[in-house]
Amino acid sequence: MDNRSDLLHLQEQLCFPIYATSRMITRLYQPHLDAIDLTYPQYLTMLVLWEKDNLKIGDLGDRIYLKTNTLTPLLKKLEAKKMIVRERSKEDERSVIISLTQKGKDLKQKASVIPLRLLESLDMTKEELIQMRTLMWKMLDKFEI
């Protein structure tokens, strides 16, 4: 077994634990999100909208790193649940503006306890979590700007 093939070992990879951790976190969120009728990507979308309402789909996608081919169907589901409204911009008929309904705004209060619950269940020190977050953003920033 030479050095090159050692790099192919699952334990040596960085890509694999990130992939597996991402899915694990989704599963950890699920019971909390079921209670407010959101999927995980829908929750991330609502996080963006709770920060800044009335966003064009493109701008929303810039923040969450998703394009319209993923967002359009997802947003139609959120609209079907009466959490958001989609309407064409009057200034530019190409754009679609996403706005929270009252139901969507009210959901923020119910969602506000979820991050703490998750942090508790992760059982890592605050330093470790901040370290992870910092490293992740550093990697993201290299490619997503």
Next chain:
Amino acid sequence: MDNRSDLLHLQEQLCFPIYATSRMITRLYQPHLDAIDLTYPQYLTMLVLWEKDNLKIGDLGDRIYLKTNTLTPLLKKLEAKKMIVRERSKEDERSVIISLTQKGKDLKQKASVIPLRLLESLDMTKEELIQMRTLMWKMLDKFEI
């Protein structure tokens, strides 16, 4: 804006950068994997098999943290590409053994350069990458054992 709602900000979340980084890595791998006709989850599956051949689907799933509802269709695609063979175990007809074909074994050489290419493109220090990997595995170990 009280403290609780601050926790809902995207920049404060740990979940979001992990989710986004995971997808970013998949996109970074894609041009390399296109060259050897593998998708990213198919590549991870092959990583496992290059380490240990002739695995039952369940054991393969234990290593990659996927269940048969995901693996069965994926493995059928790898079989269609002649990279693996699926055959019922003679000892226990419930189990299906996954084995590499010669083509599947040969692919390891072509794949062996990919991890280095990726590490280069990530442009992080070795210390940072090891730190990330360590933290990821620590989180995974809490839940996936």
Next chain:
DNA sequence: ATTATATTTGTCGCATGCGATTTAATCGCG
């Protein structure tokens, strides 16, 4: 031996992700 239980894989339905293409609206330039 027969039946109940457990194990292993497979199927189904739904919701993403994403590359490629299409459609509609706007912009820019001569």
Next chain:
DNA sequence: CGCGATTAAATCGCATGCGACAAATATAAT
């Protein structure tokens, strides 16, 4: 003004992920 280029969203096709359930086989209990 007219028209090609650009932009924003939607659509399409394919490959995951995963909960819920079904089917086949093996094991255990009586």
